[in-house]
Amino acid sequence: MRSLSQPQGHTMLEDVAARLAPRFADEYIAAARLKRLAPPSHAEAQAYGERAAYAWARKLDLKLGPIDGATFVLGLDGHLIVIGARAGRSVHLAQWPVVRVSPKGKPFHQFQSRLHVDGGFVSEADYRKLFTQA
Secondary structure: OOOOEOOOOOEHHHHHHHHHHHHHHHHHHHHHHHOOOOOOOHHHHHHHHHHHHHHHHHHHHHHHOOOEEEEEEEOOOOOEEEEEEEOOEEEEEEEEEEEEEOOOOOEEEEEEEEEEEOOEEOOHHHHHHHHHOO
């Protein structure tokens, strides 16, 4: 079973994260403005966007595990879809990034998601159980 790695060792998730980083930086600035917080500098927002995007990629890789034939869809409204197969079963994950602000006044991204295996909804816990049974 092949993971999301490409032949050069660069992962598809890293490519997607690199495309998401500017969006996350813009959303970080917008959230700060909306909450009337001190606006971050461009460099701070850019650094945040990169951290948030690559953290998302690592978490997604850990959550899904090795996926065959993974396809990523980035929607204009911010939603993310991953479609592929694992152990011969179809996997579909839809995520919606939401920007929240912590009690200390720091904006951060949170990802609401729906995970489906063979067309049916499964919880993260059930997904792990399903694919850890050897």
